[in-house]
Amino acid sequence: MTDTTTALEPLVARLAETAVGLRVETGPGATGLYAYDASNYRVPPRAVVFPRSADDVVAVLRACRETGVPVTARGGGTSMAGNAVGPGLVLDFSRYMNRILDIDPSARTARVEAGVVLDTLRSATALHGLTFGPDPSSHSRCTLGGMIGNDACGNRSVRDGRTSGHIEALEIVTADGVRAVADRSGLHAAEPGDADAVQRVARLEADVRRLIADNLEPIRTELGRIPRQVSGYQLHHLLPENGFDVARALVGTEGSCAVVTAATVRLVATAQASALLTLGYDDVVDAAEDVPEILRWSPSAVEGMDEAIVATMRARRGPDSVTGLPEGRAWLYVELDGDDEAAVNARAAELLDVLKARGRMIGGRVVESPAERRSLWRVREDGAGLAARLVDGGESWPGWEDSAVAPENLAAYLRDFRRLLASHRLTGVLYGHFGAGCVHVRIDFDLATDSGRAAMRRFLSEAAALVVEHGGTLSGEHGDGRARGELLEVMYSHRMIRAFAAFKEIFDPEGLLNPGVIVAPARLDADLALHTPSDVLPVETLFSFPHDEDGFAGAVRRCVGVGRCRSDAGGVMCPSYRATGEENDSTRGRARLLQEMVRGGTVQDGWRSTEVKDALDLCLSCKACSSDCPVGVDMATYKAEFLHQHYKGRLRPRSHYSLGWLPLTSALAGYAARPVNALLRGPIGKLLARLGGVTTKRRIPAFASRSALRRALRSARTGEPAKALLFVDSFTRAFRPEVAGAASRVLADAGIPCTAEDGLCCGLTWVSTGQLSTARRIMARTVAHLDNGDDRPIVVAEPSCAAALKRDVPELLGTDAARRVASRVHTLTGALTDLAAPDWTPPELPDQVVLQTHCHEYATFKGRHPRDLLSRLGVRKVDEAEGCCGLAGNFGFEAQHYETSMAVADLALKPRLDGIDQDAPAVVVADGFSCATQIDHLAGDRGIRALHLAELLDPAADQPGGTS
Structure with missing residues (x-):
């Protein structure tokens, strides 16, 4: 060769x-x-x-x-x-x-x-x-x-x-x-008129x-x-006897x-009805013991998993992310299906009774809620990723993740396999297709040292002998x-x-x-991906990466390649991949290039790498991956750190100055808002936009005067003792001070009267543009002001600023004071969910709402989503645009990103807005300033305006429609 x-x-x-x-x-x-x-x-x-x-x-x-x-x-x-x-x-x-x-x-x-x-x-x-x-x-x-x-x-x-x-x-x-066609009767040339091809294919078939x-x-x-x-x-x-089936x-x-x-594939009919049983056991061996009995009931699925996966899911996506499981430390999902719903449900109930009588199952139920079923299947489907990085930060790896035995031998095999793990002082996270005897397990191998790799080799050799002893196979579906x-x-x-x-x-x-x-x-121990410590490029980062033992190197190593970010539906990540379809625009692709940068592999110029910069360019910093990725990759944070290091001591892109320093420039603009707005609406505004690297295809939002905020807050005063602080962020102060007034009134109405904190900044725009030194100075000033012995909740109307205070501030500053402040932070949704008086009744709400949830709120404030709150408050139908709005802070304002921004909007938000009936306009809710700005850009010419949740719930306002 x-x-x-x-x-x-x-x-x-x-x-x-x-x-x-x-x-x-x-x-x-x-x-x-x-x-x-x-x-x-x-x-x-x-x-x-x-x-x-x-x-x-x-x-x-x-x-x-x-x-x-x-x-x-x-x-x-x-x-x-x-x-x-x-x-x-x-x-x-x-x-x-x-x-x-x-x-x-x-x-x-x-x-x-x-x-x-x-x-x-x-x-x-x-x-x-x-x-x-x-x-x-x-x-x-x-x-x-x-x-x-x-x-x-x-x-x-x-x-x-x-x-x-x-x-x-x-x-x-x-x-x-x-070119040839392999079918169920042999091998044939794809082009019968090509004599050479026909001869070559005939020779192949004869040899086989x-x-x-x-x-x-x-x-x-x-x-x-x-x-x-x-x-x-x-x-x-x-x-x-099998007909020479070459295919x-x-x-x-x-x-x-x-x-x-x-390929030409055979299809099967979709079942008309199904029932899902969740069965709890003390351990996976007990669960496996019941599999032969379950198989007698002709199930369509029998899936197993242990408690580590469930605990990781709850830690990563909130306690409500897994519901419907009975008591236990290991579980089986059993699905029955058929053409008649009543008959399927009757079989499910009967099977549950039989398993209870057998005595191994310690809890079981038929899951009737569609939402619970979706939640449970997502846990199982994310098993490989969830098992890779557990709650305690431990890492586990494939290698022996696909062995299989006959289902009737599964319990005996698992019993001996766990003994083998223990003898090697290894821990395995178990899940898999128990009904088919297939066991997926990720094991805490030490792949970073020579001794660890040698130990893995010894274990795999013994594991292979063990599965053969039980009449099984090395691989049940992943291949060799x-x-x-x-x-x-x-x-x-x-x-x-x-x-x-x-x-x-x-x-x-x-x-x-x-x-x-x-x-x-x-x-099997050649070409292992995990770098050894001697390979790691020395990195001293400003972000602390507290959940990753090896700092930045350990953080980017979270990506194990399961590729959930390459999905084009479900969840929010990865908007840029969904828009472009390119691997280097996926969370996985970016993480892999960062891994190459850390190890000095194909990417050899470290923080100065143009390849990494280009791959990160279309990352919208939406943070959705930090929640949707099964291993918790947080590409927004990695991008911020990279930009900081990449541009250290160098001239930055113009938009980093014009948009990154927006909190400062907007505060100055507030002193002369009317003339500044008039200037920006004319030709000079377009010139300034071009000079600042800002697209001229968007209208620059109008600045509010400094007095506007004072008026808004004055109208919201109640005289009651404050139970919370309303953090007036830079976006609310500069562009929509009326939201601060509405938020203050809503909180008071809900039994959480507040006092406003103005003049502080979370540092978000400096983080998103990678100006981390400046961000830290601003954050330190904010934390020093807020951490003054006051333990009252801090409510932030702008979700992106709330997320920055909740997560970026403690991870950049790394101080106890920063963590104390972060622990007090709530979005308005979170405050109304957790702190509102039990008897609070909001004003009458519309029957239907079109909702755009801010990506940072979705990712950072788990289980506290506006969709759930609106439903609890009585909105019958919440039509949520599940996905990023596309504007994403500075991203969609940058000239080079405008087209991608609009392509992302086309995925979910724009179709929802296009579907609004002009004769009966729906109320549109978007708490994020970026989201509201994008909605105005997409549908403002039709009179559609997004309301902040505070405006929707404001007891002092007439119930508005979706148009202005």
Whole structure:
């Protein structure tokens, strides 16, 4: 094989000739991103290619064969075994080859390209009452190509089995660039008129038939023994009695035999009714003991997990994020479904009675609330991420996260497996598809030291022997990859291993396709991603990163690649990825580049890196990832720290001065608000905007005079003793002082009379632009004023400023005083939820509200969301635009970000505003100044204005509509 370094230039040149317009990336900003998947491994490629068609793939494979460059096919990059990283060239199918080509409802089939995300397919087929059966927990971002590569299963595999059972045909490109179709009867050339291709494919099929004929005995006795036996190649599908099903045999080959470009998949009918039972146990072994009985009831899902995952979810997203679980320290989710709701519910109740009588279950219930069901399934689906970084800060890793046994052997296997963990002084967080005997476990391996890696190797060798002793398999759905390929010799005979090697050689004689997995595997402890302390770039940061043992390095290491940020629905993160679809605009992509920067890998110029700066450029600093990411990545904080370090001692972008220093300039503008506003509305205003790096496509908000705030607060005085402080933030003071007056009246009406604190600043704008030294000085002044022995709650009308006081202030200052102040901070929603008098009755509210929740409030004040408060106060329908508004403080005002800002608004907010009936306008509520400004920009010309919650609840105001 040719050295990839010397082969790269000829390869790129060849592709320019044979695939005109093909996107090829070779810089650190791309190769650093694709050096990782969701596994323990890091293998930087030499180039990343984004094909748009099968012809592009043909050109790539032919060029790679000519130049000797290996190829790794990749979908969503969520592989936990190192299946989607490799040297040479990476083919990313998710970016462009993501089309649904055909759905045939009558035949119950769909033809899709390899990069189609599973949820996209399921949304399309749902219109016909159909779905794709296998449903991995990564369904919101995993691709069909990746599922085919791993033979993925998922939560409902008890009923629907593995991906291989739902494949009718695969459209492939061979290692030498020939297009073919593998189906249930053999292998055929995709272009029958191409004589050379027909001959090449016929020769391939003949060689495979000979291989199978020569190895009938080991294939029949060693393969296909248990439902989840994914390890190795599935050659038993090629047996004469199985009809020589080449399509199913290629499923699970992890891209090591051919590159799949499209597939025809079989669909199943969607169940009309379902019931979810949650069952509590003392431990996972007790839970596993009940699985054989549960399987007698033909469930669609039997999922298990232990208490560590639940505790982490509650700590990260609030105590109300997990509801509906009975007493216990381990739980099973059991789903029953069918066509008749009453019959399903009756079966569920009967099963619950049977399990109670068996005596192992210590609590159980049927979950009837749809909200509780969604909450519970989210805990299970986020298991891999939640288990990676637990409440106590401990880290755990895959490597032995996918073993499986026959379900009837599960309890015995788990009992012995826990003994094995204890003997190695390791701790494992357990969850998985218990109904299929598949156990996912993340283990607290020490991957940063030589002794720790050696210990991991010893453990994995013993674990492999243990699962084989219980009649099981190394992998049940994640594939072998780099994590387990070396251990296949523990599971299979030498003859079977040779048959695997021969099968790959038939398809890929030069070993160019995904080298290092299954056949001629890399060592399982080679290419580990976790950097050792000696590798870490020295970093002294201003943020303290109190929840991460290694500071900034430990913080960015939180990302383990599960890729939830690549979802285009549900939650709020990651708005920039949803707008662009680019990996480097995802939370994961940015975190991976920061990891490369810390280790001095593909990114070698540290804080001065332009690649990292470019990747962070479209981060809106919305903070949603700090809540939505299962491991709590906080990219807004990382970006602020990076910008601080990157521009230290250097000239900054103009917008950092014009927008970062807005609290100061707005305070000055308040002395002459009327002439300043008049000036800014004219040509000089546009000139000043351009000079300040601010877009001229937005109207600059009008400044309020200093007297306006005094008038607003004077009208709100009640004379009652103050029980709280109203922190008048810079945005409220400068642009909407009427909100301060309304907030003061609402708090008094709710039994929380307050006194206003004006003239202080949280430092937010300096944080978001990375001017952290200035931010610290301002924050220290604010904390010194507020931490004066007064323990009254601090209520902040502007959610972003509340979030800065709650989180940024203590993490930047790191003092007890800052933490004391932070502990007192509430948004208006939080104050009315937690502090209002029990008998408080607000003014009459509208029947329907369109709501834009500020991202910082969503992320920082868990369980205290305006949606819930409005519902409790009597609003019948709260139509929430779930997602970022797109303006995001300074981001949407910066000239270079305007288009992205509007694209983000198009995702959720703009459709809600467009749907407002002009004849019966809805009330629009947005507490964030940025959100309200964006709403005015989008719909102000239609008379739609956003109200602050305080204005909606103001007892002194007439109930306003949504128009002004």
